[in-house]
Amino acid sequence: MTSPASVRTAFASLLRDGVDVLTSGYLAGQEIGHETAADSGVPYLHAATSGAMERMVRDDHARFSRIFQVCASDTEYAPRFVSFMTSLRDRGRWDHTADRLAIVVRDWHGVDFGIDRARAVAERENWTLDVVPVGGAPGGDGWAGAVATAVRAPTAAVMIGSFFVDDAVAAVTALHELGSTALPYAIYAPSVPAFRHRLGPLAEGVVWATTTGTYSDGAGRAFARRYTDRFGVVPGRSHAGLAYDRMQRIARAWNSCGDVTDADGIAAHLRTEPYRGVNGTYNFDTPGQAALGTPDHGDPSLAQPQLLYQIQDGRQVIIRGGPFRTGGFRMPATVPGRPGGR
Template sequence: MPKDRPAGPDSRESPPGIFEVRVLHDGSISGLHGDMVDPALEDLALGFLTEDLSRVEFIWTGSRIPLRISIHRSQRRGHRSARIVGEQCRELPLRITLRELDVVTLLIAGLTNPAIAAALHISPRTVTTHLDHVMRKFGVTNRSAVATIALDRGLIGLPLPIGTDGLDQLAIGRMVRSSGTLPSRALSATGRSLSVDPIRIGALIPSQGRASADAMAMLGGAQLAIEQINARGGIQDRLLQMDIADVDADDETSARTAIDALLRQRPAAITSGYLAGQLPVMSASATDGIPFLHSSASSLLGDLVADDVRRHHGVFQFSPDDDDYAPCCVSFLTQLRESGSLNPRSNRICFVIQSRWEFIDLGIECATREAVAAGWEPVVVKASGSDGDSAWAAAARTVQGSAPAAVMVGSYFPQDLSAFVREFLKAPSDTLIYSTYAPSVPGFRESLGAKCEGLLWSATTGTYADELGAEFSRTYRARFGRSPGRSHAGIAYDRIHILAQAWRQVSDVRDFDDVADRLSETRYRGVNGAYAFDPCKHRTLSLGRASRDPSLAQAHTIFQIQGGRDILVSPTPYATGRFIPPPWVPGAAAGRGS
């Protein structure tokens, strides 16, 4: 079929995300960004012309970002042509999700709830839940009204979730039939039916925005585990396959779009790092019952699981809660003081916290009480505004002015910590800098150079410095030519192996309830310590706070950057070094008032 795309008066600039083309009977095409149009849409336009239709509207889901498509009958150089207008829609009309669009499309095609469930590989109960959500969004109370509104608004999804003749009575169905080349999404990416499909794992990877460096670690850890499992024959004679959806860790809309796209790939499980949009992602996964394995160290997410364990049966948090951060900081500083390793000039501890990501709880309230009980004076400073570099620099100047014994910088992002440290070291007070998590991200030490020497940092789950952790780091470097970092690469690696362990114990990896039951029974020693899940909140246990058994719980790891390396200084059973005063605190161990 010829695909001529001549330049001409139609080849002018258009608004971002919009294209317009015309297709003639001979297959020639012209218009705005015609060279970027999916060939399958061109074939649909030819089917439109063959059926002599006037207008059709639908949602095209065959691209990374869904497109709202309308095809109109038009005249071009004296011949009938099909005019295609497409526009990106990051949010579908009436706020329905892509999975709800699938259900509505099959409803319009005349399928019953059990037939829709079979086509989409979900339960009839889940179909009913999706339709209930759609009816609320449409403001109607029955299936017929849903179909009427969907047809009126062009809410039919193409390519079709399955091959079906149920749309043949509609214009859009006749167009699809006459195009003759439009595959359904039931086919593999190559268009070939597979006798044994791979086991698919959907992965939300925050490769856009502030978490991009950590995203590489997450991706590498998961990829390494999958390669190792596949090299041993996979699971139940099936290979594992990771389907990646890129997201921005700060952008809830990108998370919603990504989870909808992953759910359409029929994953047997979904994994995620830390996201501002974790709540809607968790909700979407729970609706379909798919195991959702995330590593947002959030006590709030654990509370939501505990509030409705039946709905969140398959949700598992692969780290202890974030509310361990500040109390563990207080405990560590108190131990330093009582052991004589630190004899501070001040009794103040300052906690600087970010103002975004409302579901984060660093345990400030608990830490404040524990600090007072231990003889400290706690002070809380919020990095206000948009939490950009200026906000963290301003917080550093506030800390300089009060000269506390120590400051905990409460952000997960290296950019925030770097801005704080650079400003603080312009005129440093005798203050220990203790950070949450951010230095675990690969490349952090290199970005600050000598300025990060002596910095303390902690992680609710970090890669141990023992033989298992060291071997993982060596294997990772040999495979990818870069450092894995000290936290999320290990989490992602352990998570895939734990998921594989559960799958080996079930007869069907898509029996999600059975898989969730096996995950609940997890006992696993990984590179980030021991994994066992709390029966109510489904999060891993924190050693010393949730459990004193090191075979079941993960240590809250505390590191200090010494000689350009991350040295594990606490807790004692896993430590490979000891705390030393940072270079800007010459009197830190010299005694109070000296």
Template structure:
């Protein structure tokens, strides 16, 4: 959100509260989250949500005829009318808004930002003015606000209790004073400069299309209670961007190392240019086992305590519900490569809660599409009903045999001989693979997220059928896979986010190898590198630490990284894949298919 504009004579004092909004019938909470974020000052960064209990100086909201009031003496500039607008703002579904406020002849800039949807907390900042802004009179502010509402001169005169002629003269004077040629220009200027004031004379009955007026409309009908608590100011300002990275551990540690090192390389590259290209980056890496609840709690608590401004991650939020819930409620920009469509659906269906969450890769539906494209081009497609066997991890975004898979396989002329779902560990690998090979499939598909298990499955296939062609989903992107398998034949595999063999990919590969003494894998290292670079670009261009400003930049901009182009234009805020999600190669990430053999890896021209 934009900073409070210096259009009026400001007092130089800003008051900040965290306001908890709750139904009037519910008991007001004794604890409320407090964010130590000090507005949009580039010398301050967002703080950690903490909890403070009521003190003798705090205020409790109470419902009065559907409106909000404050028991006891209110803080400066904060009364029942303004708190009613905070409740209306929460009901409106907006994430941020800014407006003029005038009550009993006192003027102020007011800024609202949704701090936490799940905890119903709204950040309120009030900056008093000595009078109306922009050299306008109070009556001129009223008229420009009503013009923006779409009212005619006759309707304005009725609301203000003055003659139509007087209103006509005042509108003409405003047009001349503000350099506008029409009422529509005047209305646009009022919106652009935040000159619409609340309370608006006569109120707002219908949806207007202007967010501030919708706040007014909702505040007239809300039955919620708004309870303010003064927000503490960060004692130690900083000008660096603090980015947290979640690296998966436990059974997924090989990928976690790729994630951590890719992000670290990005931080190193950014800080080497800090004098010329924006703020420096502080990096906080936490290694968590997403299958261990204690490990998850400790990791996310460390990120909160470190007061990170944004978070990058791989697929931890697909494995641990606690990570995804934290991403939603922490209120900071969260980038992930969790490919589950259910995560995209959550963002699309509840942007109020998940608006900070961005998926920096296509979803797992592209895995299925890439496999089908490979089957179409396979030599066996020319014979009568080629056969396909599938061994896949149950859950974690790895299962490709959904309700549509069988019909899609038949559409390309193949048949499924067996489909077996397994856990993270497989005890009887040989027995399982013998069952998969019983009908002599032309291709065996292995979709498993754990490198060791995927390699065990591959080696069992090689033992029982040395010439068997195997098609893996994602896991060969991790360097440890190639070291663990026996190269008796070739392995085909695909990934929805992978490093191409282009100049950017080769440059990243060389830099990573120099930094860590080993080449990177094909997926997570470069994805993590892109995430950090993309976030730093958003913080630098917006000049803001506010999550909604960074989120807005990510939604409205395209970023070209090592793994492709990142564009979050869809309601689910996920990257599209080429060619299966979109035909526009310039604004998407290529879904790549590789051949892994004793000669190394190469990209196949499939689809």
């Protein structure tokens, strides 16, 4: 939903129909969903990935006690980008000579990628970090211009600060057209199969992060098979599994409470009972009732690690994610010194 008016209309329609629970993905004007759900008293599970929405619940828990964020917040994305590049450099896995990183980002209401913290990490780790804003419509020429600005000097990697496929495709395309050797580092968007379909071979080597990704373990593979058998397409690596887990979590709460209209009982069960799904463990026992991330807990069996994937030979390989890792980082061919590199 791309406008506050559409959020109000959709929530009002659902509540008129007497739903017992509300769910959503990303919304424009996410706070409208929070306020409407709180007014209704209906439990609400959303996937806004928003530190602002997490704080909204934390700061007025009495009002928003039935609202849960089913993934960790966005505030770790930029610091993890810098930390990942530092790890590659320090372990001798990164042959690029540039000591500069860039983040290209659209100014979104309610979105905080943790850029201020990333600046501090970059300074500590001897990187120069530039942040370049993007103007214009999603996926438009604004991305080409911003990417060109970002790589005007030798740059080791560019973080693409957008959740939308159109934006990520535009940014990666611009990097290739400019002949840049910077590593493309995206957020969430490459989880959607359309990203690889649209870019074809240009998607090779792209690294991307998500606070909630479908694991490649037995449960994750079984879910992907069932999804493909049912719908005839391969699921993405984030929100398909997330939506499945969310409904399984709700069903378990209903079954435990025995009354789907017991909003307080449902909320209490969600808050106190961790659940292991295909996207990891959902633990809402946090001040803002957002799914616990591994940095907050340290135990991946009780939290969700931020996963890093790399597209290798057209496949999604988990290169960071604790015990859920399925492969290692592969230097893209466009990096100097590699076959086909510039």
